[in-house]
Amino acid sequence: MNSFYERAFGNDSNMPSYDEVKQRLSLLFYNYLSHSEGPVRPTVPQSIEIGGTHIKEKPDPLPVDLAGFLNNATNGAIFFSLGTNVKLKYFDPQLIETIYQVLSRQPLRDIWTWDDQEPKPGNESNIYFQNWLPQDDILAHPNTKLFITHAGKGGVAEAQYHAVPMLALPVFGDQPGNAQLMMASGFGISMDLLTLNKESLEKGIQEVLNNPVYRNNVRKFSDLYRDRPLTARQSVIYWTEYVMRHKGAYHLRSPIVKLGFLARYNLDVYAILLLIFACSMIIFEFLLRFLVNTILLKTQSKVKRE
Structure with a gap:
């Protein structure tokens, strides 16, 4: 952490040291909500959990063409997105073709985040391609029945909030861990993207869509995630203003921060x-x-x- 601090502020003599800054912390925000995400952690009053701040409390209207596509999805829709860091142009063309073939024969409509400038793999009428899509707003739509995701923290949280079961295709970083936690909670399944074939992908999609356990589990979680005295964004505003009103909130800290190493x-x-x-x-x-x-x-x- 000291290395990150020095990288951000260099050797500016006007800046306090990292250890001094730690002593001055009034409040600490966690992108986490323990009573629903678990495990419950022992924290002090200065630790404020604000998991879900990026999720809108009320979804924005969808673009007209996308809204029409989703509203007319009488059998529901599948949303497929691997985020902004996973570029489809680096994928084996056969893998893209496999995904396309499976999605195109679904009775549901499919929304595919297509970030490549190359020709699309096909033009089936049940697939909507776009290089940028309002993910949170799509997941909030009642016709969205399945989220095929790379299991990034933000996307998983949005799907949990909107009670959409998931099929995870993790790639790197924290994604495999997020996918494992999602599976352990019973919100969906995870598959290996590099060994994917038509049969396994079709089987995975049907498992999540047709097994009510996943939707019931994520719906229960959504109820817990939403049930709090203040929304995540309201919590950020309230506690930020609290610190400003009281010229700091050092009274919320654990007394251990004032103790020396021995004590x-x-x-x-x-x-x-x-x-x-x-x-x-x-x-x-x-x-x-x-x-x-x-x-x-x-x-x-x-x-x-x-």
């Missing part, structure tokens, strides 16, 4: 306990030697008298 880790206490233990062992050894010697002397004295 923080109770090394002084451990040293005293170790000293007491050592003294006790010395005294015990002295008493044991005294007792043994006394017994030996009495035994020797008794032998001599005999």
